Amino acid sequence: xxxxxxxxxxxxxxxxxxxxxxxxxxxxxxxxxxxxxxxxxxxxxxxxxxxxxxxxxxxxxxxxxxxxxxxxxxxxxxxxxxxxxxxxxxxxxxxxxxxxxxxxxxxxxxxxxxxxxxxxxxxxxxxxxxxxxxxxxxxxxxxxxxxxxxxxxxxxxxxxxxxxxxxxxxxxxxxxxxxxxxxxxxxxxxxxxxxxxxxxxxxxxxxxxxxxxxxxxxxxxxxxxxxxxxxxxxxxxxxxxxxxxxxxxxxxxxxxxxxxxxxxxxxxxxxxxxxxxxxxxxxxxxxxxxxxxxxxxxxxxxxxxxxxxxxxxxxxxxxxxxxxxxxxxxxxxxxxxxxxxxxxxxxxxxxxxxxxxxxxxxxxxxxxxxxxxxxxxxxxxxxxxxxxxxxxxxxxxxxxxxxxxxxxxxxxxxxxxxxxxxxxxxxxxxxxxxxxxxxxxxxxxxxxxxxxxxxxxxxxxxxxxxxxxxxxxxxxxxxxxxxxxxxxxxx
Amino acid sequence: xxxxxxxxxxxxxxxxxxxxxxxxxxxxxxxxxxxxxxxxxxxxxxxxxxxxxxxxxxxxxxxxxxxxxxxxxxxxxxxxxxxxxxxxxxxxxxxxxxxxxxxxxxxxxxxxxxxxxxxxxxxxxxxxxxxxxxxxxxxxxxxxxxxxxxxxxxxxxxxxxxxxxxxxxxxxxxxxxxxxxxxxxxxxxxxxxxxxxxxxxxxxxxxxxxxxxxxxxxxxxxxxxxxxxxxxxxx
Numbered sequence: 001x002x003x004x005x006x007x008x009x010x011x012x013x014x015x016x017x018x019x020x021x022x023x024x025x026x027x028x029x030x031x032x033x034x035x036x037x038x039x040x041x042x043x044x045x046x047x048x049x050x051x052x053x054x055x056x057x058x059x060x061x062x063x064x065x066x067x068x069x070x071x072x073x074x075x076x077x078x079x080x081x082x083x084x085x086x087x088x089x090x091x092x093x094x095x096x097x098x099x100x101x102x103x104x105x106x107x108x109x110x111x112x113x114x115x116x117x118x119x120x121x122x123x124x125x126x127x128x129x130x131x132x133x134x135x136x137x138x139x140x141x142x143x144x145x146x147x148x149x150x151x152x153x154x155x156x157x158x159x160x161x162x163x164x165x166x167x168x169x170x171x172x173x174x175x176x177x178x179x180x181x182x183x184x185x186x187x188x189x190x191x192x193x194x195x196x197x198x199x200x201x202x203x204x205x206x207x208x209x210x211x212x213x214x215x216x217x218x219x220x221x222x223x224x225x226x227x228x229x230x231x232x233x234x235x236x237x238x239x240x241x242x243x244x245x246x247x248x249x250x251x252x253x254x255x256x257x258x259x260x261x262x263x264x265x266x267x268x269x270x271x272x273x274x275x276x277x278x279x280x281x282x283x284x285x286x287x288x289x290x291x292x293x294x295x296x297x298x299x300x301x302x303x304x305x306x307x308x309x310x311x312x313x314x315x316x317x318x319x320x321x322x323x324x325x326x327x328x329x330x331x332x333x334x335x336x337x338x339x340x341x342x343x344x345x346x347x348x349x350x351x352x353x354x355x356x357x358x359x360x361x362x363x364x365x366x367x368x369x370x371x372x373x374x375x376x377x378x379x380x381x382x383x384x385x386x387x388x389x390x391x392x393x394x395x396x397x398x399x400x401x402x403x404x405x406x407x408x409x410x411x412x413x414x415x416x417x418x419x420x421x422x423x424x425x426x427x428x429x430x431x432x433x434x435x436x437x438x439x440x441x442x443x444x445x446x447x448x449x450x451x452x453x454x455x456x457x458x459x460x461x462x463x464x465x466x467x468x469x470x471x472x473x474x475x476x477x478x479x480x481x482x483x484x485x486x487x488x489x490x491x
Numbered sequence: 492x493x494x495x496x497x498x499x500x501x502x503x504x505x506x507x508x509x510x511x512x513x514x515x516x517x518x519x520x521x522x523x524x525x526x527x528x529x530x531x532x533x534x535x536x537x538x539x540x541x542x543x544x545x546x547x548x549x550x551x552x553x554x555x556x557x558x559x560x561x562x563x564x565x566x567x568x569x570x571x572x573x574x575x576x577x578x579x580x581x582x583x584x585x586x587x588x589x590x591x592x593x594x595x596x597x598x599x600x601x602x603x604x605x606x607x608x609x610x611x612x613x614x615x616x617x618x619x620x621x622x623x624x625x626x627x628x629x630x631x632x633x634x635x636x637x638x639x640x641x642x643x644x645x646x647x648x649x650x651x652x653x654x655x656x657x658x659x660x661x662x663x664x665x666x667x668x669x670x671x672x673x674x675x676x677x678x679x680x681x682x683x684x685x686x687x688x689x690x691x692x693x694x695x696x697x698x699x700x701x702x703x704x705x706x707x708x709x710x711x712x713x714x715x716x717x718x719x720x721x722x723x724x725x726x
Binding site: 263266270332333337339341342407484 | 570583
């Protein structure tokens with residue numbers, strides 16, 4: 001029976017839409033996997049020596065153990081938002097004469113192969129190997145490694161429960177908040193005792209049995225949970241939440257684009273996929289920290305600051321905007337046959353992006369800490385985003401014809417939407433243009449001249465808004481039939 | 492009202508629709524029947540400019556459909572679920588369509604309240620997103636949304652499918668009323684011969700993309716249609 005399941009899985013994998021793409025994309029994807037995998041392995045291997053150098057008086061493994069709690073919380077969070085549960089696929093299996101238990105074991109087993117379970121071993125395996133070569137006791141290291149793998153698996157199963165049960169979700173959320181608050185107010189640092197526990201795991205290798213027991217326990221809990229709810233309206237169903245219509249009539253002041261804006265707000269707040277993207281664009285806000293904390297960039301490569309500033313305020317623009325017509329792919333036929341001029345539709349998307357840039361700019365105020373220059377360049381970058389990047393993004397969207405399933409979370413590495421050569425070409429000017437606009441006046445005149453040039457380019461873009469929108473509308477009109485056909489294809 | 496001339500659609504050289512000449516006058520209730528693949532949905536998609544004609548054109552109230560967008564204000568349609576916005580509640584969806592067609596909330600409420608009978612208490616005030624409604628209830632919402640904003644042309648693809656018997660009968664009443672009393676041109680396709688003959692003044696039979704029968708409905712029409720489809724089944 002398991003063999004049949006595996007063959008089904010294989011077919012699902014082989015025939016998934018992201019494998020039906022061109023050879024070039026396959027190669028690119030493969031290279032990306034190699035690249036990130038390679039980085040992880042390298043970091044894992046180099047971690048030992050790096051830690052030793054920075055904290056010579058502390059044993060690297062103690063250091064790692066102390067910080068593991070953060071890693072665990074981080075992984076839990078990432079999984080909660082990103083990991084797609086495989087539950088929906090078992091519907092067709094329910095009426096076939098297969099024992100329920102087999103199906104559930106299979107289902108849970110499948111989650112063990114999730115991409116997310118391979119992140120921590122990618123780091124930890126090389127680290128452990130280095131430890132062995134450094135002459136650390138073999139039994140301790142190996143059992144420590146297995147203990148951590150058990151913990152990863154525990155997170156895997158815990159995430160399943162969190163996703164399915166509100167009680168567990170709120171329980172964990174409260175716990176995390178308490179831990180962070182205690183640490184923040186210097187009342188109690190939970191990392192220390194937890195670090196001790198992990199160090200204990202290392203020093204007393206037989207304790208590795210405890211995480212193993214936790215995995216088994218969580219597996220059982222999951223099993224029982226699904227077993228109890230193994231009905232169409234139980235654990236395998238999507239939760240149907242009761243909803244209340246939201247009143248967004250205050251947005252009517254935006255005139256003819258108001259209906260679309262209201263709709264977009266609802267689309268973002270009520271669907272899994274756009275929520276995920278908005279969350280990601282929030283992380284873009286912190287992108288500047290990479291650059292502004294390092295003297296190298298400020299003193300030797302200031303043109304890169306222009307680049308960084310685009311990301312800080314442009315997170316939403318870049319991640320949401322590049323998929324613009326796709327967000328409406330599920331009901332694109334309606335939009336195309338209803339009483340809607342294309343122009344209004346595009347304009348509303350433009351407003352949405354401008355609004356997001358402004359919000360991001362307000363949120364970026366703390367960057368003042370790095371000085372007025374930095375803050376001004378973020379402001380100039382925001383203007384560029386509003387005045388030019390919005391239009392480039394909308395233009396690029398015309399070439400994007402990948403339908404999106406709104407209420408399904410994107411799976412890691414299957415998210416190749418917008419991942420085609422034209423899309424890449426379109427993405428280039430968004431990032432390189434600000435560097436050029438900033439760098440040339442900066443190089444020949446001064447820092448302030450660069451700032452002004454960047455800000456001015458954005459203002460000019462805004463002045464020519466109607467011209468740009470008209471041009472973009474023409475491009476959309478031209479590709480209309482192709483877009484409709486592509487969006488109505490089954491994924 | 493709607494003039495179709497020398498219209499054809501080919502996919503990779505295979506013709507899926509070819510209509511030499513078809514005129515639908517204003518206020519007619521027009522029924523389109525045919526087996527799967529006969530070209531019904533293709534014709535409706537061409538009418539809504541969702542696909543491009545290979546040759547020929549459709550004129551909707553003297554507007555060339557594939558060249559101008561001016562037919563949109565007086566034409567409305569419900570073809571399939573992709574005409575619904577899944578993350579809205581029924582009310583929000585009606586208001587959205589209303590806003591697009593220049594109707595305020597009160598207008599929409601007034602119109603929708605006429606159909607409480609038709610909704611059978613399963614559409615309004617449900618606190619559910621459209622995507623969580625059953626297929627039949629989704630269809631009810633979609634059909635009523637197509638009536639918002641006093642359209643002059645209404646296009647409904649398979650409106651009877653998935654509906655329960657009570658609702659089917661009520662829908663027939665609605666369609667008849669639209670064409671007879673309000674002068675709306677209604678285009679309906681269906682697999683249910685009985686329903687179309689009940690509802691439509693004129694019935695066109697499509698087969699492999701060609702018009703092979705064009706009948707003014709009378710007492711004998713149902714028999715004739717049944718004989719026709721029974722015959723083509725035996726071949």
